[in-house]
Amino acid sequence: MRVAVVQMNSRDDKPANLAKAEALLAEAAARGAELVVLPELWSYLGPKDRHARVAEPIPGPTSDFLGGIARRHRLWLVAGSYLEAVADQPRLFNTCLVLSPAGEIVARYRKLHLFDVDVGGHSYRESATMAAGGEVVATDLGGVRVGLTICYDLRFPEIYRRLAVGGAKIITVPSAFTRETGKDHWEVLLRSRAIENQVFILAAAQVGSHPPGRACYGNALIADPWGVVLARAGYQECVVTAELDLEYLEQVRKELPSLEHRRTDLFAF
Numbered sequence: 728m729r730v731a732v733v734q735m736n737s738r739d740d741k742p743a744n745l746a747k748a749e750a751l752l753a754e755a756a757a758r759g760a761e762l763v764v765l766p767e768l769w770s771y772l773g774p775k776d777r778h779a780r781v782a783e784p785i786p787g788p789t790s791d792f793l794g795g796i797a798r799r800h801r802l803w804l805v806a807g808s809y810l811e812a813v814a815d816q817p818r819l820f821n822t823c824l825v826l827s828p829a830g831e832i833v834a835r836y837r838k839l840h841l842f843d844v845d846v847g848g849h850s851y852r853e854s855a856t857m858a859a860g861g862e863v864v865a866t867d868l869g870g871v872r873v874g875l876t877i878c879y880d881l882r883f884p885e886i887y888r889r890l891a892v893g894g895a896k897i898i899t900v901p902s903a904f905t906r907e908t909g910k911d912h913w914e915v916l917l918r919s920r921a922i923e924n925q926v927f928i929l930a931a932a933q934v935g936s937h938p939p940g941r942a943c944y945g946n947a948l949i950a951d952p953w954g955v956v957l958a959r960a961g962y963q964e965c966v967v968t969a970e971l972d973l974e975y976l977e978q979v980r981k982e983l984p985s986l987e988h989r990r991t992d993l994f995a996f
Contacts, residue, residue: 728869728871729758729759729968729969729970729971730762730764730970730971731755731758731763731966732763732930732947732949732966733751733755733765733769733947733965733966734766734945734947734966735748735933735934735964736937737766737768737772738773739937739938741771744770748770749792751965751966752796752802753796755966756802760802761869762803762868763802763805764807764901764929766901766902766933767808767821767877767931768903768933769809771810772933774938774939775855779812779819779856783810783811783812784814785824785835789809790824794826794832795830797826797828797829797830798828798829798830803825803827803828803869804825805875805899805929807823808823808877809822810822811837816858819856819858820857820860821838821841821853821857822835822837822860823836823837823901825868833868834866834875836862836876837858837860838860838878838879839859839861839883840879841857841859841879842879847906849905851905863889863890865895871896871897872896872897874890874891874893874895874897874898875890875898877901878901878903878904881916881917884920884923885996887920887923887926888923888996891926896973897929897971898927900917902930902933903932903933904932904933909945913946914948917948918950919954921950921951921953922953922954924986925952925976925980925986927952927971928950930947930949930950932946934946934960934964935962945961945962946959946960946962947959949967951971951972951976952975957969
């Protein structure tokens with residue numbers, strides 16, 4: 728399976744972000760990708776006082792836009808995440824959609840872990856405008872089980888183990904990792920999740936500065952079940968691709984059957 732991850736510098740101009748994503752997805756399709764992953768908050772990355780204005784219901788205009796792209800290019804599309812508005816819910820969800828090559832929504836995952844931290848002189852409070860999801864989600868894409876996570880979820884290995892035990896062979900990680908944390912933790916965490924769960928990791932990313940005076944680390948990458956980085960983005964907007972050898976995944980799991988050696992008598996999963 729040929730896959731691609733997209734790296735963007737989304738900002739607070741939603742129409743410009745949509746146009747940019749459309750162009751990068753077309754590039755991924757032209758390069759033969761069957762499955763493409765967008766980054767976290769690709770349609771708007773800016774001050775939270777505009778979150779309510781840019782959020783949308785699902786289905787809605789942005790999901791229709793994504794469906795048209797998936798249908799046009801015959802792609803499986805893990806559409807990063809964007810802000811979902813739900814009737815009678817005062818806060819928004821940070822939601823990842825998965826669309827089929829027919830343009831249909833086949834899965835929806837709402838970010839489980841909210842980024843409420845103080846780091847690098849910046850205070851991040853996702854819970855001020857967002858609500859946490861309540862469900863671990865995986866779906867079958869072209870006969871391959873794919874698990875869904877978003878950014879800060881990466882620091883919680885239990886969700887990755889749950890997905891792997893549930894049959895996931897690929898786990899996607901659309902992200903907007905901060906530059907401060909990314910330089911020390913991004914690759915270490917991604918490769919660890921790949922190794923310990925013997926899965927392919929597809930990590931799309933935001934890169935560069937965005938309002939209000941913050942910056943994302945970039946370095947979107949694709950890692951294999953041995954933890955080897957198959958492809959990595961530079962520090963710019965781009966698309967990176969790789970071929971996933973699913974037979975190699977089965978070989979790794981057979982030769983080093985750590986998932987079979989789990990102590991389920993002591994641990995729940």
